[in-house]
Amino acid sequence: MILGIETSCDETAAALLEGGSIRANVVASQADLHARYGGVVPEVASRRHLELVTPVIREALERAGATLDDVTLVAVTQGPGLIGALLVGLSAAKAIAWARRLPLVPVDHLDGHVASLYLEPDPVEPPFLCLLASGGHTLLLEVRERGRALPLGTTVDDAAGEAFDKGARLLGLGYPGGAEIDRLARDGDPEAFRFPVARLAGLDFSFSGVKTALLYTVRDLSTAELEQRRADLAASYQRAIVRALVEGARRAARQAGLERLAIVGGVAANSELRAALPEAAAAPLPLCTDNAAMIASAARYTRNVPYPRYLALDAYASS
Ligand code: KG4
Ligand code: ZN
Numbered sequence: 001m002i003l004g005i006e007t008s009c010d011e012t013a014a015a016l017l018e019g020g021s022i023r024a025n026v027v028a029s030q031a032d033l034h035a036r037y038g039g040v041v042p043e044v045a046s047r048r049h050l051e052l053v054t055p056v057i058r059e060a061l062e063r064a065g066a067t068l069d070d071v072t073l074v075a076v077t078q079g080p081g082l083i084g085a086l087l088v089g090l091s092a093a094k095a096i097a098w099a100r101r102l103p104l105v106p107v108d109h110l111d112g113h114v115a116s117l118y119l120e121p122d123p124v125e126p127p128f129l130c131l132l133a134s135g136g137h138t139l140l141l142e143v144r145e146r147g148r149a150l151p152l153g154t155t156v157d158d159a160a161g162e163a164f165d166k167g168a169r170l171l172g173l174g175y176p177g178g179a180e181i182d183r184l185a186r187d188g189d190p191e192a193f194r195f196p197v198a199r200l201a202g203l204d205f206s207f208s209g210v211k212t213a214l215l216y217t218v219r220d221l222s223t224a225e226l227e228q229r230r231a232d233l234a235a236s237y238q239r240a241i242v243r244a245l246v247e248g249a250r251r252a253a254r255q256a257g258l259e260r261l262a263i264v265g266g267v268a269a270n271s272e273l274r275a276a277l278p279e280a281a282a283a284p285l286p287l288c289t290d291n292a293a294m295i296a297s298a299a300r301y302t303r304n305v306p307y308p309r310y311l312a313l314d315a316y317a318s319s
Contacts, residue, residue: 001064003071003096004296005057007089008081008109009135010040012052014060015292016071020300021120024063025286025293028052035175039165046084053092060292068100075299078106079316080136086315094311104310105299108319110137113264114149115298116283116291124262124281129253131280133245133273134265134290135161135176138205140252143262147301152252153203160241160267163207167237170211170218171230181234182270188235190272193217195240203252210240238272246276264288 001023006013010030016023030048034040061067076093079086090106097104113132117124130141130149138160140153158166161178168177173184195213198206214237218226226233245267253261261280267273269288274280287294305313 001066001070002073002075002296002299003057003060004292004299005053005074005076005089005093006109006112006290006292006295007049007053007085008077008079009085009290010034010045011290012049012056013290013292014053014057015296016060016064016066017293017296019120020118020123020297022293023066024060025291026056026060026063027286027291028056031176038169038175040082042082042084045082046088049085049088053088057092057096068096071096071100072102073105073299073304074102075105075107075296077109077112077295078313079109080318081109083315083317086317090313090315094313098308098311101307103304103306104313105302105304106310106313107295107298107302110139110319111147111149111298111302112294114141114143115146115301116264116287116294117262117281118146118297118300119283119287119293127258128260128262128281129249129256129258130262130264131245131249131268132265133160133263133267135159135165137265138207138245140203140248142256142258147298152256153205153248155205155207156200157206157208158211160205160207160245161265163211163241164238164267166211167214170214171233172226178267178270181238182272184231185235185238185272188231188233190235190239192229192232193236195236197240197244203248203255205244205248207241207244210237210244238270242270242272242276245273249277249280266290
């Protein structure tokens with residue numbers, strides 16, 4: 001059984017995996033803690049991870065009806081993410097693995113998102129073109145085998161999730177904003193406002209322009225007008241981001257000669273994106289946003305580090 005641990009941002013997560021089957025998947029979100037700041041405060045996140053990491057691992061073991069005796073491998077997110085937050089998970093993983101003389105697998109968070117597709121009951125087989133869209137990254141990946149991904153395009157400025165979060169803030173919605181915009185957009189007209197979607201040469205994305213367009217539009221509205229048009233703004237803004245993602249993913253798939261599309265990462269939970277790419281494979285919603293099952297899944301396709309060499313491993317903030 002693989003014990004997976006994920007603490008790269010603001011969710012403290014632990015999971016137990018047997019083969020590709022999830023035996024337990026526990027996610028303690030800190031979103032409420034950071035909401036009043038309108039974003040994740042790194043030092044607050046680290047301290048909260050420290051409080052939660054042991055109880056969350058215990059809870060996962062309990063739900064799996066297992067003990068540490070059943071664990072044969074420990075997998076943990078090594079980066080990218082908030083360095084202090086990552087260190088909490090990495091230290092916990094090292095301690096458990098070392099105490100039990102187990103091997104450890106340091107997992108790249110992005111490989112983790114892709115590996116969310118390999119979990120039972122509907123594992124996706126490569127080859128496919130993967131759109132990875134989260135709060136920190138927007139990538140187009142050519143995946144020809146499990147455990148390997150070739151980047152074809154990325155964002156030159158904001159990530160798609162970041163654009164959702166910043167847009168939500170401009171609209172006076174809560175944090176994290178993606179799910180809030182998604183909800184509000186259902187009551188709005190996506191054609192009400194025209195927001196530009198940058199079209200770059202090649203397969204890169206840019207989301208800073210659409211964010212600025214929303215800023216200017218909101219600035220020109222009175223408080224009453226904003227209140228009245230909020231759903232239309234959310235729907236139009238979401239339409240612009242989703243359109244850019246869909247066009248980018250389809251173009252990349254064509255260029256790489258890949259027939260199949262897959263979407264992963266927090267933004268893959270977006271209902272309009274899922275509807276706009278009905279042919280794309282996608283993990284169930286709880287596996288799109290950060291979790292430890294995907295980290296344990298990636299460990300199955302990543303080389304492990306034997307006891308006790310992993311004690312020298314360090315976390316990394318960016319890839
Ligand atoms: O993958 P994730 O949980 O964390 C990172 O690795 O960044 O992604 C979080 C991002 C946030 O920006 C959040 O606003 C966005 O995913 N998100 C959504 C939705 N649910 C989460 N964006 C759009 N629509 C959603 N339903
Ligand atoms: Zn993530």
